[in-house]
Amino acid sequence: GESVGLHLPTLSVQEGDNSIINCAYSNSASDYFIWYKQESGKGPQFIIDIRSNMDKRQGQRVTVLLNKTVKHLSLQIAATQPGDSAVYFCAESYQGAQKLVFGQGTRLTINP
């Protein structure tokens, strides 16, 4: 069946360092990928997305990399701040799917 997984369930980084959160997906038909951030007691919040015709996309302090050959997605957060503490999800979809398939999530904690 479809599955989107994460390599690490938890990640702890020092404030100011860069964070890298990884994600593996299994559906080779997926052509749209999104990273979400979920803070405690809140719903998932869109961070950045990427379509399969790209391999890199940058936002403010965040970069998403897509490697379709190995079906791998990563989220890089530059100069991690305390406010970045949250659970991060990757999700995938494809044209006509009308839904997102989410990965398990990675909890990012920031050490002062």
Added chain:
Amino acid sequence: DTAVSQTPKYLVTQMGNDKSIKCEQNLGHDTMYWYKQDSKKFLKIMFSYNNKELIINETVPNRFSPKSPDKAHLNLHINSLELGDSAVYFCASSQGAGPWDGYTFGSGTRLTVV
């Protein structure tokens, strides 16, 4: 102004009861969804409605019945609640029929069945 609002935020109820969770979006979106997040934070779609029509009905027990009176509302009714129904339920909406048109989530309803 909350874009996607769910009520209640917390719901504690006994096994066997029937309960409803309400969702409203003021974004003018055409599609609304219900997702379930289990204790391990795994998010899985349950239903989606596009303009009041059921589009997706995943493998969900028929004790769960969504109802969309209009395209701004998607309510979730659950009959005969079971312990395993305890989870956080998220409503979401998108402009078009798929997530690539922008997905907005509500803040969730934590359902605890005792």
